[in-house]
Amino acid sequence: xxxxxxxxxxxxxxxxxxxxxxxxxxxxxxxxxxxxxxxxxxxxxxxxxxxxxxxxxxxxxxxxxxxxxxxxxxxxxxxxxxxxxxxxxxx
Numbered sequence: 001x002x003x004x005x006x007x008x009x010x011x012x013x014x015x016x017x018x019x020x021x022x023x024x025x026x027x028x029x030x031x032x033x034x035x036x037x038x039x040x041x042x043x044x045x046x047x048x049x050x051x052x053x054x055x056x057x058x059x060x061x062x063x064x065x066x067x068x069x070x071x072x073x074x075x076x077x078x079x080x081x082x083x084x085x086x087x088x089x090x091x
Contacts, residue, residue: 001042001050008051009058020054027053036078045081049074 001024002017011020027050028038038046052074056067 001047004047005051005054009054016058020058023054023057024050026057031075031078034075034079036075045074045078049078 002020005020005024006012006016009020028046031038031046031049036046042050049071052067052071056064056071
């Protein structure tokens, strides 16, 4: 997953690997806490959600809000695919 995220972020150095691994772990833990299956090998939908999360959280750029929205949309799709209903969805 790290190499996919680095490719998406256009990163060619290993200088940010620890931070990127932390973001990947944070994202997959968040999804698991919402009963989204994140077992490896990761599905393309999980990969897309993780990439969106990392693009949202990594660095300082002007399209962060767009990537946040994309991540939350992907997360909502994944929750629907797994049949998960969050109590906040009914508000």
